[in-house]
Amino acid sequence: AGQCTANFVFSSAGKSYLGAAAHCAGKGEATQTDGCKSDSYPLGTEFTIKGADHPGHLAYSSWLTMQKRGDKNQDLCAYNDFALIELDQDDVAKTNPSVPHFGGPTGVRTEGLSAGDRVYSYGNSALRQGVTVFSPKEGVSLGDxxxxxxxxxxxxxxxxxxxxxxxxxxxxxxxxxxxxxxSLTPIPGSNGVSDLRLVLDYAHDTVKDLKDLRLVNGTEEFHSGGLPLL
Structure with a gap:
């Protein structure tokens, strides 16, 4: 597993988690995206979390769950890419659920996206060598x-x-x-984004301890402007 960026903060049954992509705990190449077949590190694997005093632990992987259940649905295997890293209780109090730069989240979107809908994200790749001017992203959906x-x-x-x-x-x-x-298609440099509502629904339905899993809303108000000129 290499370096990845956490997405949002989640809670369930008194525990707090950082959301991640399941493939971030994968053992194979980046091209191995079939979660029903690709090897993964086991639950309990330690993850170093920037800014935390203690490591987190892999508490849930959609890949491992699909493999345990024997799921075969092609779309599910390809796009159900979600994991949870449990935070040490000593690190929870200093964890801010707000998305850097933009604020939010304000909740979970429950419907799909149309082509042209505006989207916002914040990436923290180590390849940027600490230069955060390129971390906030704004763009558009090309459809579902x-x-x-x-x-x-x-x-x-x-x-x-x-x-x-x-x-x-x-x-x-x-x-x-x-x-x-x-992605290389339909536009080179585009990205595939797993639907959050559906990956959460799958976790709710398949893991007893996560039936009450919920997104923690940000404490900072969402705003879409203020991106630097490139």
């Missing part, structure tokens, strides 16, 4: 696919390796997705 399980988006700047797992917001600050793939 996979039965609504994935959204193709194009942003300035595009998501790059290390941004995987970062969250996406709509124009109302609602969380709608998790950065999953770098």
């Amino acid at each position: 696919a996979g039965g609504g399980r994935t959204h193709t988006v194009t942003t300035l700047s595009p998501g790059i390796p290390g941004d995987s797992g970062s969250g996406f917001l709509d124009s109302d600050g609602r969380a709608f997705g998790v950065l999953s793939t770098l």
